[in-house]
Amino acid sequence: MPSFDNLASRPLGRRNLLKIGAAAGLASLPLEQAKAATPMRKIALEEHFATAELEKRGLVARPTRSETLFADIERRLADFDELRLAAMDSAGIDLSVLSATTPGVQGEKDTATAIRLAQQANDLLAQQVHKRPGRYAGFAAVPLQDPAAAIKELQRAIKDLGFKGTLINGQTNGHYLDDERFLPFWEAVQDLDVPVYLHPGDLPDKPAMFAGRPELNGPVWAWTADTGAHALRLIFSGLFTRLPRLKVILGHMGETLPFLLWRIDNRYELEVGKSLAPDARPSFFFRRNFVITTSGVCDNAPLIDALSALGEDNILFSVDYPYQDSKQAGDFIDNAPVSDAVRAKICNGNAKRVLHL
Numbered sequence: 001m002p003s004f005d006n007l008a009s010r011p012l013g014r015r016n017l018l019k020i021g022a023a024a025g026l027a028s029l030p031l032e033q034a035k036a037a038t039p040m041r042k043i044a045l046e047e048h049f050a051t052a053e054l055e056k057r058g059l060v061a062r063p064t065r066s067e068t069l070f071a072d073i074e075r076r077l078a079d080f081d082e083l084r085l086a087a088m089d090s091a092g093i094d095l096s097v098l099s100a101t102t103p104g105v106q107g108e109k110d111t112a113t114a115i116r117l118a119q120q121a122n123d124l125l126a127q128q129v130h131k132r133p134g135r136y137a138g139f140a141a142v143p144l145q146d147p148a149a150a151i152k153e154l155q156r157a158i159k160d161l162g163f164k165g166t167l168i169n170g171q172t173n174g175h176y177l178d179d180e181r182f183l184p185f186w187e188a189v190q191d192l193d194v195p196v197y198l199h200p201g202d203l204p205d206k207p208a209m210f211a212g213r214p215e216l217n218g219p220v221w222a223w224t225a226d227t228g229a230h231a232l233r234l235i236f237s238g239l240f241t242r243l244p245r246l247k248v249i250l251g252h253m254g255e256t257l258p259f260l261l262w263r264i265d266n267r268y269e270l271e272v273g274k275s276l277a278p279d280a281r282p283s284f285f286f287r288r289n290f291v292i293t294t295s296g297v298c299d300n301a302p303l304i305d306a307l308s309a310l311g312e313d314n315i316l317f318s319v320d321y322p323y324q325d326s327k328q329a330g331d332f333i334d335n336a337p338v339s340d341a342v343r344a345k346i347c348n349g350n351a352k353r354v355l356h357l
Contacts, residue, residue: 091330170201
């Protein structure tokens with residue numbers, strides 16, 4: 001597969017991961033000392049819905065063996081009224097940025113059908129946003145089976161429907177987003193100045209490492225491994241050297257990547273056989289071109305580690321509704337051992353900046 005640029009020809013070095021300054025060491029504070037005085041108002045970015053046809057075509061992931069739990073997920077994915085709004089209110093969420101659930105359009109093999117499904121999903125979402133513009137915003141579905149059609153649909157969604165970016169559910173027909181065919185799409189994204197939320201999707205094959213261990217499939221581990229690798233593919237392709245203003249959002253506290261940046265830099269330096277300048281290290285592009293959300297991770301330890309690795313301007317609140325409980329996610333960030341100034345950035349300030357709200 002061609003790359004956008006050849007990073008191996010660039011120099012490398014080492015960078016201190018601790019950018020958080022005063023926030024470093026907060027993990028040792030007693031929880032009650034850092035609890036918000038009142039629940040913080042929130043913007044959530046990884047909140048999903050499904051259309052009737054996506055469901056009919058089997059393009060809605062099933063991350064549980066429980067029939068009861070999945071039935072509840074299905075009804076919540078289809079709902080834009082009582083259930084969703086009540087969940088948002090329970091967490092103190094003012095605005096949810098909604099997106100078609102995984103695998104969604106990316107899981108469709110037929111190109112013409114994918115284009116139609118994306119248009120349908122975006123039109124449905126636009127109707128719901130129009131009904132409640134103070135509560136809902138949208139991330140576009142894009143049919144990357146045809147990159148030119150994906151550009152056209154993204155432009156329509158941003159310019160005509162008022163969406164805030166796009167959410168892409170992993171690979172499309174075996175092609176990851178570092179493939180040369182997608183460069184015009186990335187150029188359009190940069191021109192529109194909107195973020196891409198890189199979300200887990202179906203794996204294109206069944207690696208032997210997961211064989212016979214269904215517990216590893218989906219969100220337990222396979223999606224994390226695949227999405228983290230997808231993000232690294234973008235970095236190593238040279239995409240962010242070529243298009244430096246791109247912004248990519250990763251959920252689930254960064255799919256483990258914030259906690260591995262030192263090792264990724266160090267081992268990449270070994271792989272190329274020379275020291276690299278600070279602005280050629282993988283960590284440089286991760287910190288500059290990525291932000292992460294707390295979706296699906298309600299745990300203080302990785303939050304504090306992510307703050308230390310990325311800084312307080314690069315972490316945004318999310319739930320992962322309806323796969324994660326909204327109140328649990330809201331209570332987590334309201335009680336996290338961080339200052340109220342940092343909490344405000346995570347809960348709403350950073351989202352306003354990244355999404356141009």
